[in-house]
Amino acid sequence: MISEEKHSVNALAKHTLGEEQSLCAGCTACAAICPVDAITMAADAEGFLHPVIHTDLCTDCGLCRKFCPVHNLKNGGKTGWEGHGVSLVLAAWNLDENIRRKSSSGGVFTALAENILEKGGAVAGAAFDDRLHVRHCIVTTMVELHRLRGSKYVQSEIPKEIYEEIEHLLQQGRSVLFSGTPCQIAGIRSFLRKPYERFYCCDLVCMGVPSSLLFDKYIAWKNAQLESPIASCGFRDKTSGWKTPGMIHSSLDGRCEYTQQSAYYLAFIRRLALRPSCYACPFKGLNRPGDVTLADFWGVAKKYPEYDRDDAGTSLVLVNTPKGKEWLDECGAGLFLGSADIDTAIAGNAMLVHPALRPPERSEFYGDLGTMAFKALIRKYRLKRPAVHQRLIKSLRQRLSKGIGQLIRSTRRQEQQI
Ligand SMILES: Cc1cc2nc3c(=O)[nH]c(=O)nc-3n(C[C@H](O)[C@H](O)[C@H](O)COP(=O)(O)OP(=O)(O)OC[C@H]3O[C@@H](n4cnc5c(N)ncnc54)[C@H](O)[C@@H]3O)c2cc1C
Structure with a gap:
């Protein structure tokens, strides 16, 4: 079941976003536009929702691709803004x-x-x-x-x-x-x-x-x-x-x-x-x-x-x-x-x-x-x-090393001027 779903997720993402499937933002526009309810949203392993095409219902009308806002933006289509x-x-x-x-x-x-x-x-x-x-x-x-x-x-x-x-x-x-x-x-x-x-x-x-x-x-x-x-x-x-x-x-x-x-x-x-x-x-x-x-x-x-x-x-x-x-x-x-x-x-x-x-x-x-x-x-x-004292030590260290760095740089400058 899981592998079937994965296959479908990739199928839609590939259909709409080609090689850049990871650009899918999970906005749900494709599922909402589908006239035959062939798309549902399902969580991937990280918990992010992606469209899943139910291939038995899909009529291949292409609306999901046409109205995917990311696909549109990438391909210079109308964005509405x-x-x-x-x-x-x-x-x-x-x-x-x-x-x-x-x-x-x-x-x-x-x-x-x-x-x-x-x-x-x-x-x-x-x-x-x-x-x-x-x-x-x-x-x-x-x-x-x-x-x-x-x-x-x-x-x-x-x-x-x-x-x-x-x-x-x-x-x-x-x-x-x-x-x-x-x-x-x-x-x-x-x-x-x-x-x-x-x-x-x-x-x-x-x-x-x-x-x-x-x-x-x-x-x-x-x-x-x-x-x-x-x-x-x-x-x-x-x-x-x-x-x-x-x-x-x-x-x-x-x-x-x-x-x-x-x-x-x-x-x-x-x-x-x-x-x-x-x-x-x-x-x-x-x-x-x-x-x-x-x-x-x-x-x-x-x-x-x-x-x-x-x-x-x-x-x-x-x-x-x-x-x-x-x-x-x-x-x-x-x-x-x-x-x-x-x-x-x-x-x-x-x-x-x-x-x-x-x-x-x-x-x-x-x-x-x-x-x-x-x-x-x-x-x-x-x-x-980190606890307050650890943050304090870190900040003192940073200031100290910045101070020493500045001291070295200004000494070098003075030496060069001499
Ligand atoms: C995930 C996320 C990341 C953000 N990153 C930044 C940032 O990097 N820099 C920055 O300046 N501002 C960022 N913001 C916006 C900022 O935190 C405030 O939401 C914004 O300034 C509006 O504040 P407000 O006081 O007017 O209204 P608020 O009442 O604080 O904002 C409420 C509005 O935020 C919307 N909202 C809340 N959570 C979500 C969500 N998960 N998804 C979609 N809409 C949501 C609500 O629908 C509502 O319209 C981010 C907001 C979110 C939700």
């Missing part, structure tokens, strides 16, 4: 301090989403389900919006029913906001095939996504140490500030654990755990699929200290279309908006323009995830921040 380009760069945050504190960056997403809900529209974004799996869902009320708030550093699954529901809402004339990673925006734009006036897209600057298998194993390992299982999880808690976030777990019995030592978070930020396609992501650069792009405005204080006085979170907002500009203007009363420039944005946020570098041990890491106990994985890949 031709002509987009950054027209405005802003530093921003939500003026509601509570929302800003609960959001990963400055809470701009919530303002954009509230605007759509006020128009009677619907908002699609990533949320945890009751099994702590991250999936896209659609919300239509303010009360539900909190489910989408905050970055979840796990690849969000988009069930194909979400694509169908969005198309249905748009055909009814409702406003819809779709928010997600650039590959997901590319997928839904490709699936819809035509522009809808009331369709709003907000993409995120994205470093890449780990698999849900890794997250499941992490949660199982944590649960084994706790009296009561984890019920919810935050990846970017601001207890110690926006720039030094921690992970927070809340257990069913109401207890909370805050940590800046999370093995999961370290595997993520060290880029060990990303989907293979993320290391060659074709959605980088300033031609963005969203009407608006959101990110953390890292390094903003270097040029604009007034935009980061409280370490509470500053969003980078890129406006990519006239629709995006109108939308943001409508949200203006709830947001602080300050003008900034693209060079400062790129200088602090390489992920805007470059994919993450693939560490040499990336494949071994996922190989080990399949065979090793999580504790052994942590030890092998040093997924533990």
Whole structure:
């Protein structure tokens, strides 16, 4: 059964992406577009979803290939965001301090989403389900919006029913906001095939996504140490500030654990755990699929200290279309908006323009995830921040060797001058 599935996965990937099968971003557009439901999504050995063709149902119509956003981009086909380009760069945050504190960056997403809900529209974004799996869902009320708030550093699954529901809402004339990673925006734009006036897209600057298998194993390992299982999880808690976030777990019995030592978070930020396609992501650069792009405005204080006085979170907002500009203007009363420039944005946020570098041990890491106990994985890949005194010694050593280096260089210079 497994080998049959593998064969089918490769068959579709080969069909759509040729030699570059590993570029499949798992957006689900091919499964959603298939008119005979011949494609389902199945997890590979690392836990990433890939399309599986059921050859008994497939009529070889070629739509999956035609609407694969990666295939399209590679081959110069229509992307649905031709002509987009950054027209405005802003530093921003939500003026509601509570929302800003609960959001990963400055809470701009919530303002954009509230605007759509006020128009009677619907908002699609990533949320945890009751099994702590991250999936896209659609919300239509303010009360539900909190489910989408905050970055979840796990690849969000988009069930194909979400694509169908969005198309249905748009055909009814409702406003819809779709928010997600650039590959997901590319997928839904490709699936819809035509522009809808009331369709709003907000993409995120994205470093890449780990698999849900890794997250499941992490949660199982944590649960084994706790009296009561984890019920919810935050990846970017601001207890110690926006720039030094921690992970927070809340257990069913109401207890909370805050940590800046999370093995999961370290595997993520060290880029060990990303989907293979993320290391060659074709959605980088300033031609963005969203009407608006959101990110953390890292390094903003270097040029604009007034935009980061409280370490509470500053969003980078890129406006990519006239629709995006109108939308943001409508949200203006709830947001602080300050003008900034693209060079400062790129200088602090390489992920805007470059994919993450693939560490040499990336494949071994996922190989080990399949065979090793999580504790052994942590030890092998040093997924533990060193204790404070060790970090202090390391930093002193670095400074000392830098100082000695400078001393040697300046002595040499003086000798040459003599
Ligand atoms: C996997 C991932 C990697 C990121 N990498 C970077 C980076 O390298 N540099 C950077 O500046 N910013 C990155 N971001 C974006 C950043 O963390 C914030 O999400 C963004 O700035 C919006 O923040 P906010 O405060 O406006 O709203 P928030 O409320 O914090 O953001 C919520 C929005 O994020 C979406 N979202 C959350 N998790 C996911 C997910 N797994 N998949 C798809 N959409 C999701 C929700 O649908 C919602 O729209 C990343 C986000 C994610 C999810």
